[in-house]
Amino acid sequence: TARPAPLAPILSIASHTINRRTVDDLAPVVRMTEPMSGATLASDWFIVRGVAQDLGGSVPSRVQVGINRPGRAITWVDAVPVDAGFATWEARFFELARPQGYELRVQAEDWAGNRSAISTPITVTLTE
Numbered sequence: 001t002a003r004p005a006p007l008a009p010i011l012s013i014a015s016h017t018i019n020r021r022t023v024d025d026l027a028p029v030v031r032m033t034e035p036m037s038g039a040t041l042a043s044d045w046f047i048v049r050g051v052a053q054d055l056g057g058s059v060p061s062r063v064q065v066g067i068n069r070p071g072r073a074i075t076w077v078d079a080v081p082v083d084a085g086f087a088t089w090e091a092r093f094f095e096l097a098r099p100q101g102y103e104l105r106v107q108a109e110d111w112a113g114n115r116s117a118i119s120t121p122i123t124v125t126l127t128e
Contacts, residue, residue, distance in 0.1 A: 026056030027116045030063055030086075030108035037122035044126060045094040048079070048104060052086040058110040059085035066105040066118070067093060074105065098126035 030052040035041065052060040063079040063086050079089040086108065096102065103121040 024054070024056035024058040024110065024112040024114065026054070027114040028052055028054040028056075028058075028060045028108040028110045030060065030106050030116050031119065032065075032104065032106050032122060035122075035124050037124075040125045040127055042127050044096050044098050045092070046096075046124065046126075047090055047092050048106075049082075049088065049090045050079075050106060051088055052108045054085075054108075054110045054114075056110065056112065056114060058112050058114075060108045061111045062086075062109045063089045063091075064107050064109075065091040066103075066107070068103050069097075070101060070103055070123075074103075076107075079106075096126055099128055101125045 030050060032048055032050040034049045035046060048065050050063070052063050054060050064076045065079055066074040066076050068074040077091050077093070079086070079091040082088040082090055102124050104124060105121050106119045108116045
């Protein structure tokens, strides 16, 4: 049977400090999760998916995916959030020339106007 334990005061001198940022000056972090770099796809379309997070107290407000053929200008396309705050996102590309290689980059911005660095390009090859 259980017996009540005597009440004893618990004394603790430890203190905890919660550091809360008052200004969001950190850029969001964003990355592509698919397709993988070096992927070869037998189609004229593909979907780019990824994740984003802001560590500065805000949330990402925009994710853009850049696509270009090597040596050509980049075209930036707004990604669509799959989950709130662009936790996961996707961008769809259709009617692309093939056979052709493409470079993909990604960049995010938060509500405070902080922008992430443009990612290192990954390459995707479309075949007939």
